[in-house]
Amino acid sequence: MPASYHKGQVYECVSNDPSDLQSRPQHQHSRSQRLGFVRILVLSLGTVVIVAVVTFLGFLWWGAIASVNEGDRPSSHILRRILGSGWLLRSITISSLVYRVVAGAQTAAATEMIASIFLEGNGCLLPDLARLSLTRCQTAGPFQLAFTAPRQLHDSGNLFTSGLLVALLIASVVTQFTSTILLTDLSAARLVNDPSTLNVAFGFKYPSSEDANSSTNLFNPYAGVDYWTSRPSSYLRFAEISAPPVQGDGVYDTGAIARAFLPFNNSTQRATLRSYEGPATVIDARVICTRPRLSIHTINLTDVYMLSLGDSVSIHGEYEGLDTTYSDPSSFACMVDVGKVSDRPLQQRISLCPMDSTPAFIKGGVRPDLSSYTKAYLFINATSGFENWRENGLGGNEPVTILESHRTSQSQGPWQSLGLNGAPNTGIDATLCFANPIPWDYKISAASSQDGFEPTLQWNITAGTYRSNAVRSLLGSTLAPVPSLERGLLKLASPGNWNTADASIAFNTPDTINYIWTALRTQSYNVSLSLSKRENGDDLPLLVPHRAHIGLFQEILAHTDSNAALAMQALFFTLLQMSYSDYTAEFDVSAKASASFSQDVIIPVQWRGFILFCTIVGIHIALVTAIMVTFFLRTRVTALGNAWQAVGQAVEVAGGETVYRAVDREESSPAIEAHGSDEGPPSKRQRGFIARQACEYCRQKKTRCDEDFPCGLCKSLGLQCKFTQRKATRNEASLGMIVNILRRIEGKIDDSKPHESNPTEHRSIATALRPFNPRSPANSSEVLGVPSFLRHETIDSPAAPTDPNPAISFSAHQVLFWPAIQSALPESVKLMCQMQGGTYSTRLEASRPKLPHATSVDISSDWLSKLSIATLKQLSDVYFTTFNLANPILDQKTYFQRTLGVAIDGNFGICIESCIVLIVMALGSMGQKALQEAGFSGTPASSPYVGQDADMPGLDFFNEARKRFGFLMCEQDLQACQFYLLSGLFYAEALRPIDWWAMLSKASACSAYFWNNLSRDRDEWMLDMQSRLFWITISSEAIERGEVLMFEDPTADYPPGPVEDELIRQLEQWRERLPPMLQFDPKSPLTQAESPSDALVTAWLHARYFVARYHIGRPLLHRALERPASLTEGHLRKCRDAISAVLAWASVIQVTDTMRSCNPLKFFVCSQIFGQICVIYALSVSPYPYIRAIVSDVNKKWTNFALNYLEAGAFSSPAIEQDFKIAKILCEDIGKI
Known part of the structure; x- marks a missing residue:
């Protein structure tokens, strides 16, 4: 084991004096003393808090997902308050913050335990002893030991402890993303909030003679009421309760249907309403249509494409839904719009005729006691146009005999079909319909499980009809009945007896009166209405409703097999709905109502993020538990949080003198010298060598430095290696000397080479000298696209004779001196050329x-x-x-x-x-x-x-x-x-x-x-800017030079056709691969600039394309002038294309000329125009007709443009002034062609 390694005995002393080494008693602490009160509180109470956070979040997730899956309504009141009031995101954020704080505190305690395990377990490096010891009393987390732990792997016993630290470090990092992980489960959903109490206005106070100044008496409900000729903005959502329809022989009954208008002005409130209990206006939307028995004795055909019918009508048979006790024939007078045979689109020529009296009354419904208010309406459809009626004897005002019943066999359902005698296809279809809306204010209760919608009629441009699917679905105008909830409506609860649900009684409000029935009135009493699309007029004896009403009516007839009951029900309900929406602002009777709405909220919709969060929490708890168990098993004397113990043990282990000498050193530097091991102090080693190029640390330690960078000692200790004045090592010095010798030998070999004797081949590489001795672009041999200063090129040696004043010969000006053009010039121009010389443009510009x-x-x-x-x-x-x-x-x-x-x-x-x-x-x-x-x-x-x-x-x-x-x-x-x-x-x-x-x-x-x-x-940034300047420089040089000069072969002829075709193909490929916003059609170039970028960028992009097309074809134009007999039809076509490119280029240049004061290329444009004038002039005066035909498209407009452009530049440039003088003479002859 290295001498500078602490073995793990905390009270083991390392001292300079071996006599001080003695065994000291080791006092062991209990488990509670080792952890301390604060750590026990953090670990125990923190775990409880973490479990509570997980439980609370799980409750939120369960309630939110259940509400989405089971009806948009959380079952718990607490959940509804959290999810509906916008506190969900705050709750998740606060919960994750609490978890991160608690987990961070537990992670800090676990880090202190890991430091103790390092010290009392398998030991640590002495340079890390102080840091590890102090970490036991205070730490900011596992990151504090991130660079210390790897150095303890000298002992394989620390692998497990280091693994715990790495796992704790990863868990700490992942914990910071818990909020993000939880938010991945969130998405937008709709939830229903709790019912709220609202004050809603629902009707007009019944007029009272006692209060003459009341708002009702002052309000005139009949003023400006004509909903027939108005368009509904949208078809509003409503509540409905309905019975199945009944269809019998000659009758169609929509069934008992009660519909309630929602007392809300806001469309969003109506669409998101989920439940409502309060006052509302209810109408009976039931419609019954029967097959009538018509008695028509006279019929007239007017000159305005209408039939005039009149007589009586009665009910055919009996129906239990109608009370026919007092049934008598009712008279009617009806005008029917027959239109013309050629009318498009084809539609039913139908008219609505209100009856003077009602032959029957609807039984039952919302208010059976008010059945006497039933109204009858006769629908008459003309089966043929005006021309067919007139061909069968009708015309003017002459009456015709009674209609024969030849079409009776064609009668279907509630429609009675009649035809003319001898013309069965010319006749009428009629049906008699009954309705009794009786609007009244009631206390209602309605609910829905989903949001609704309020559609509008959409026009189908292709078919010339309205798209009415959504509207027909909302109004229930379909043959197959669809439940109210599936149509996006609210389901209206039936009160059993509507009389007891009167709003004035239920809410103790004044009696109300509903004027919405006025919507079914027209401006003229009992006037007929045309439900086909014809023009209205003041002198017409019938009313034409708004085209939206007619369109909806016709659409319902077309999709329900001509079911007049459904069409009339939709039409009347739309009119009543428009009236109710119009009157809402003037309602003066209000009452309390309870309503709940859905709203968009961000809630959890899946479990994936929450499960991942629970996994992170479980790993954290398991990891902290494993570290705590290891801490109890491997430590004996550590007391976490005891700062004096941490300092005292570190001093006692390292020795007081060592600690004292480490005060003035960096914390990362080992302040302990190797003094010995368990067997005693080592003997002093003799210093046999001191490195001349030692680093600062080796000099301080007086140890040998291997002179590497970093040196071996600093590298092993993880220190920053510093050299005061590092000189070249012997190896580096030797290598440098060898390189210098090789360079000298190489130079001598180069000097010994024989010189070339041929002066024409005497060249030198001038890559580096080129930018400091720039040549004129006219005499340059550069190739476009390669910068002059980055390319190897050959130049004449200084001994070669050179022109001291090289001329800038612009290529466009050199066109004037083509032999074919010179021979075709007028004498006055030839004289100018002889006087001025071929380089007049350079000379004039240089002398200005x-x-x-x-x-x-x-x-x-x-x-x-x-x-x-x-x-x-x-x-x-x-x-x-x-x-x-x-x-x-x-x-x-x-x-x-x-x-x-x-x-x-x-x-x-x-x-x-x-x-x-x-x-x-x-x-x-x-x-x-x-x-x-x-x-x-x-x-x-x-x-x-x-x-x-x-x-x-x-x-x-x-x-x-x-x-x-x-x-x-x-x-x-x-x-x-x-x-x-x-x-x-x-x-x-x-x-x-x-x-x-x-x-x-x-x-x-x-x-x-x-x-x-x-x-x-x-x-x-520097490379980008220098690259910009690089390309701007070379592109400007190419434009300034005016031509692409390449290697010249004196034996070369005109470019072959495949080369020209390939150049054009590549140019077209470039144009087609431009970004979409810059692509253009060559046949329609830019003609107007809408912004500066159009004139300064887009227009020049187009101009470069067209001038490139001209340059590709310019060799052929030269050939046409020099060798006209060698041209083929393909050559002539390419020549005409080149001239077309000139004309297109001129139109684009006019766009750039709108910003003439911001056009640095004016001189280039003037030169190009001058060269084009010379070429076009020479072609136009050619003795060969097919050559003159090349420029047949050139007109006076182009010559005017060219001269005007040159004249504008002549004021600022003597060279252009001279060009203008020549061009003016040439254009006079061009204008004669």
Whole structure:
């Protein structure tokens, strides 16, 4: 066993003097003394609390799941209070918190026991003796021993104790997630709350002559009442009790049906109502329809597509539900809408005719004593249209003889069918229906086991009809009866005798009167109603209800085999329901009612999370119990919580002198030297070697250090190894010397190689020198997509002769000097070309004046310090809304959080942040003008100190930035590269391509400096920003250069057709794989910008596509001019496609031109337009008709656009001005084609 290992005897002394080693008595404590009162209380009472928490949560889970499975109503009142009042989540959170607190206290006590087991069991390392001893009196949990326990595994006897600690550590971690585990069982459900007492208004006070000023006498219920022509907002939920329908020979009875209106204005209350006991208005919804006996002697066909019928009607046979004691024939006069044969959609031409008198009365029902209020209604359906009636002798106002009964055999159910003599398919069907709603206020009791709904009629656009399934189901308008509860209604309890349930008696309220029966009245007395969809009119002798009523009526007839009783029941009940809902706001009689509603609550719906929680609790209790049993078996003298004992035992074991020497050392450093074992103190070892490169701890211990990092001793003790000044080891020094020798030998071998004698092959690798000696993009041999500063290339040696003033030859300008184009040019243009030369664009741009340096005269010298923060932020926001969209040079978050603040705090002093902010202000001024041009923003900068140049906004800001950057021109970091690129944008916007190229060259050098000297401490943000600048630089270089220059083969001919097809295929594949929001149809490119991103990003994406199509076809256009005889039909088609791409590109460029002041590519666009004009001109004047046909689609509109664009740029660029002069002459001839 190592000398620095404590064997586990707590009172065993380790001392410097072996004579001090003696046996001391070991006082053993009882179990209660070893635990202490506080720990006993935590372990015993805490377990009771944990069991109580589990029991309480189990009660909640059981009650909630049972309520969901058994009817949405918890059986326990306590559960209803907890689940319904929103206390469930709070109860779960509080319960889990109590458990975590108690479990944490028990875990702390168990950790103290584990520390005692380590000390008194198999022992521990002496460096950990103090920590373990003090852990017995106070601890925060098992995490305190997480790094101590692994070091005690030198003795295999500590494996079990360490396993207990690991299990306790895992249990402690899992305990923190108990709330989350319990919440996984929760989900949304609906529960019914306890009944509550409400004050509901249910009716009108009966008018009294004694109180002339009462609200009832002042209220006119008949004013503005016409529910026939109004649309119901929805079909309201109600309570119902019904008997089965009865169907006999020639009769259909819906059965006794009582329906109660729910006295709630709120739709949610009606839909969630589960039980109700209180006052309500009840109607008798029973309808009986019988087959009538018609006596019709005259019939007229009017010129408004209607039949005029009149005579008498009587009941055919007897029915026990009708009282026919006083049955006499009743007269009627009815107008029937026959419509036209061609009417669509086809529907029954049916009319409702109120009777002057009632031939029978409904027996029974809600109020048998009021059966005399029964009303009779005659439904007449015309079986054919106006044309057929007129063909059979009807017309004008001439009467016709009585209808013959040739259709009598076709009579079915309650319908009587009659037809014309000789025309059996032209006739009428009639049925006689009875209803007695008698609305009255009663005390009702209704309940439901589920929530209801209030549907609306939905229009089916395809079929041209209403979707009425939900409404018909709610109203019970189906042939097969459906119970009320299954239709989402409340089941109304039958009081036995409705007379005794009168609301005025039950609630001791004034007598009430119901005006809802007025809903069945029309504006004219006994007027007929057309229940087919025809137009209404003031001069019509019949009323046309609202199309929603007609649609529902027709839908019920269509789905119930023309059951008029169900259709009339639904129609009348809807009208009464509309009336009740309308009058609710004026009710002045109220009473107490009891109602319960369902509500959405979050409750447990499964047991899985709770079972997992119980498993965690069980593991915790079992683990604490196992640790406590082990503690009692393996310890004797420990008293948990006794701080003096913990300190005293640690001092006695380690020795007082050792403890004293450890005071000034780190707690993790072992303060005990190896002094001996059970057999006595070891002999002193001679120090044979002291390491020259020892770590600090080995120097303090005066022990040999193996010079590793970390050294062996520090690694074994788990200490941090530190070297004061670590020098290279002998191995490292030898290796370095060998490497240096190899490098010198390698250099000598390179120097001894013979030099090439051929000067044309004298080349050198210039990868590193390229960014510091940038070449003109016109003379570069770079391939698009590969940056100039990261590619190996060959350059001429310094001995080779070079042109001291290389020209920037833009490819679009070189089109003018194609031999075929030169031969076709007018003499005036040829003279211009000879005078200006082939590099006139470079020469003109290089000789133009520099940007003015003076500040605007209308601003003061200290105008920057007077800028408001609002102005700075406004212009910054404009920059990020415009220029930074297509060229994300700056990170917006970093700019606003750091760059802008540094510039403002330094009062725009000489620093790179001030330069960046000033150039952003300059670009923001340009962007503001661009937004105003496009109509996206009309608010200028608010500061009065900003000098605004109408031709070049932001020039003052730019000049200030240039002044400051003069002191920073040698910077090569990220911000310097950003400044160069931002300055390049300003120059490009000002149409100064030479200055733009100069800025790009400097930005290229900065980017090369970074990527060629990549440091190890780089971060993701820096790499992302440098990558942005990298691609912006190379893409700008490619655009500035104007063409893709590759290896030139003097023997190469035009590209073969498969190459062109492959390029087009790849371009189309790129377009098709764009994100969905960016995909576009080439046949319908973007024509209007709705936002800045459309003009600055989306439009340029489309433009790049079309200009790429043109560039792919440009070699064929050259071939068409140089070798017209070699063209095939396929070649001509591709040439026409290239010209079509030019026209489409022009339409997209017009979209970008809406923000002309934010278009850094204006010079590129002008160059492209100029080159396109040259090509189109040469094709248009070709002597070959098929060549001229290539540009047949080019019109005056395109030439006007091209000239206008060049003219706008000519004011700012001498090169474009010269292009415009040439293009103006050429377009005159193009316009003649």
